[in-house]
Amino acid sequence: xxxxPGSAKALPQxxxxxxxxxxxxxxxxxxxxxxxxxxxxxxxGGAGYDVTARLAKVDGLGSGTEVRLAGIKIGSVTSLDLDPxxxxxxxxxxxxxxxxxxxxxxxxxxxxxxxxxxxxxITPGGDDTMIVAGGAIQxxxxxxxxxxxxxxxxxxxxxx
Numbered sequence: 810x811x812x813x814p815g816s817a818k819a820l821p822q823x824x825x826x827x828x829x830x831x832x833x834x835x836x837x838x839x840x841x842x843x844x845x846x847x848x849x850x851x852x853x854g855g856a857g858y859d860v861t862a863r864l865a866k867v868d869g870l871g872s873g874t875e876v877r878l879a880g881i882k883i884g885s886v887t888s889l890d891l892d893p894x895x896x897x898x899x900x901x902x903x904x905x906x907x908x909x910x911x912x913x914x915x916x917x918x919x920x921x922x923x924x925x926x927x928x929x930x931i932t933p934g935g936d937d938t939m940i941v942a943g944g945a946i947q948x949x950x951x952x953x954x955x956x957x958x959x960x961x962x963x964x965x966x967x968x969x
Contacts, residue, residue, distance in 0.1 A: 857884060857903040858942035862916045862929075866951040867898045869927035870918065876902050876929045877919075883908045886929065902929070911936040915948035 867889060876884035884904040891898055904910065913934030920927045931946070940946065 857905050859887070860884075860902050860904050860910070860940055860942075860944055860946060862900045862902070862946040862949050863892075863897045864900060864916075864918070864949050864951045865897060867900060867918065868951075869920070870900065870929070874928060876904065876931060878908065878910075878931045878933065883931070900929070909939040910946070912938045912940055912944075913948065914940070914946055915950070916946045917950045 870886060870889065872886055872888055874886040875882050876886065884902050886900055887903050888901045889898055890901070910931065911934040913936040915932045915934065917930045917932070918927055919930040934948075
């Protein structure tokens with residue numbers, strides 16, 4: 810029954826306790842699914858191990874930035890922290906479990922072209938010892954496209 814404006818008839822109540830419980834279960838499942846996607850979407854996925862690196866500059870980097878090796882995505886940045894004493898930025902990354910990095914690997918901020926999206930590029934070293942979970946990449950460089958252009962400008966006589 811539908812009640813129309815000016816009609817004296819009211820809508821009948823057809824809800825039961827079972828329908829209420831099913832509705833609550835659907836809402837709870839949807840919230841749990843959203844929470845799962847939020848957590849794993851921001852941390853670069855659940856599988857992997859954490860590695861850090863310290864850089865002087867991290868222009869354009871943020872949570873979710875890709876970490877690549879030989880041009881292939883092997884992880885992502887999970888967070889950035891500034892050390893107030895040294896002013897160095899600690900970059901926290903999650904690397905796929907299947908990729909093991911030698912301890913003498915190096916890390917460079919790179920970009921896809923001059924105006925492209927920045928990403929972290931890892932060049933593996935030749936050491937037999939691998940970086941363990943919670944370990945750090947010691948050899949880092951913060952060179953980016955703006956630094957390269959200023960160097961070119963300096964050497965061509967444009968900047969003194």
